[in-house]
Amino acid sequence: MDKLSLTDIKKKNYADIYHFIYKNKKISKQAIAQGLGISLPTVNQHLNALLQNGLIEKSGRLQSQVGRKATLYSILPQAHTAIGVEILRDRIVIAAVNLLGEETASRRFHLEFKNAKEYFSCVSGYILEFIEDIRLPRQTILGVGFGIQGLVSSDGTRMMYSRILDTDGITTQTFENHLNLPCLFIHDSECAAENTLWHFPEIQDSIYLSLGRHLGGAIIVQGKIQRGRTGKSGTMEHMTLFPNGKKCYCGQLGCAECYCSAEALLQPSETLRTFFQKKNAGDEACVQRWRQYLDCLAMFVNNLHLVIECAIILGGHLAPYMQEADFQYLHEKIQTLTAFPEEEPFLLPGAPYPNSVAVGSALQFIQAFLERI
Ligand SMILES: [Zn+2]
Incomplete structure (x- = not known):
């Protein structure tokens, strides 16, 4: 195995500490150091960086302790949000999903599907309106996933086959031009399955x-x-x-x-x-x-x-x-x-959650973020 460089180790510790807090919900720096086998000064350094990057917050103090009570840290679920959109023949469902995979807001709009410029501009308009409505800072949005009733290319950029929607030749670029955010197409049944997997790992x-x-x-x-x-x-x-x-x-x-x-x-x-x-x-x-x-x-x-x-x-x-x-x-x-x-x-x-396709399509961005942190 290749030796890890100093930068690699730093990156790994930073990610490990974030994931450890994510998994444990609320935890002290002492427990992190002990759980991960990392020295306290190193944990401190990364906690400061995570605080500075707005990914974690201080969330109270440990209760069952004598003497000075240790500060607890938890992740900031709203540090990033992904948007999911379910495209149906007669309507669209838009959902915002935080870093914990929770739906924080959703809207439905009646809209007949059409493979036409007006349709894409209208869907994009609804998404932008939704983002503004729920006051989502743009820089925190990871991307927009579209759950489609049909097959999509393996890289998620092109709709390939759908007899339900006439989707020939539609690429994510169509939406990216309007939204100026990364977009991804996902087969709708995969979105719903992803949502179930998220809740039942x-x-x-x-x-x-x-x-x-x-x-x-x-x-x-x-x-x-x-x-x-x-x-x-x-x-x-x-x-x-x-x-x-x-x-x-x-x-x-x-x-x-x-x-x-x-x-x-x-x-x-x-x-x-x-x-x-x-x-x-x-x-x-x-x-x-x-x-x-x-x-x-x-x-x-x-x-x-x-x-x-x-x-x-x-x-x-x-x-x-x-x-x-x-x-x-x-x-x-x-x-x-x-x-x-x-x-x-x-x-x-299956997972008893409404909007499971919209939420599942947003989860792709949440998973990707968690994997690359
Ligand atoms: Zn058939």
């Missing part, structure tokens, strides 16, 4: 299913999303569930999208809220439709579980409406469908 191998208006998915191996050679890994919404079945927007017949997406569940006049209100009030037609939906979902989940034996997380806009009884029903149904019944349930609810 213990997840190692799993399949994430986003039960949104459209179906989406992501494969997580060893805590990381597997994108595949050209980003098509995890696009399980287009696996055939019923040969010669309903027509999918991708052009094929019988894709899981046509049976397991929220759009497949709802009638044109319904929203998830109104559907579940009726279903929970005992509306027979809705109860029956929900049962049919769960039956298709059980078949789909069973197929996936036969491909990779791991936990399957159900997230997306529909997930917060699912009750424990629904998970139990799915589990039992799967037992009747599978070749290998097992007692242990493997279905898990």
Whole structure:
């Protein structure tokens, strides 16, 4: 291994101390020195630099101590913020996310998607208005992530494929020109999966299913999303569930999208809220439709579980409406469908947070900042 230079060691100590405070929330310099095995004068020097750079703050004193009480340090979550934007066919959702990965503000705007200059300038206008509205100092913004219903290039600068949005040829430059901030495109189901991973870092191998208006998915191996050679890994919404079945927007017949997406569940006049209100009030037609939906979902989940034996997380806009009884029903149904019944349930609810795509797209910038500090 190459020897670390003095500058490298300094950089490493600076980062280690920041991450140690981040992990421990509030901690004294003595505990940092002890925890990291770094001398107290070195810890002091880096704490001063972190204070000067506005990344940490003094946050009270240690309570359970006799004599002079030691000062506690914590990170400043608002030192940097990332903006996340979910682009949907008929609306956009904008969220601000701090260094702890918490949503600090959000807004929704109705706006029909159009691959046209006016649309990009309007979206950018809403983002700039949002930044001004929540009084976010510009120099603290790390970047803007866009969660897109479609595939994006591996470097996140170009939209590659989307039958839902007509996105041909759109690059991040289109937004960067308006916003003057770094921008990144991310596949929306990956954003939602990232958000779940952020809240449950213990997840190692799993399949994430986003039960949104459209179906989406992501494969997580060893805590990381597997994108595949050209980003098509995890696009399980287009696996055939019923040969010669309903027509999918991708052009094929019988894709899981046509049976397991929220759009497949709802009638044109319904929203998830109104559907579940009726279903929970005992509306027979809705109860029956929900049962049919769960039956298709059980078949789909069973197929996936036969491909990779791991936990399957159900997230997306529909997930917060699912009750424990629904998970139990799915589990039992799967037992009747599978070749290998097992007692242990493997279905898990996703992160119960709204705006998970917008927040997940902002998290890319937060993670990158934490990795490079
Ligand atoms: Zn399809």
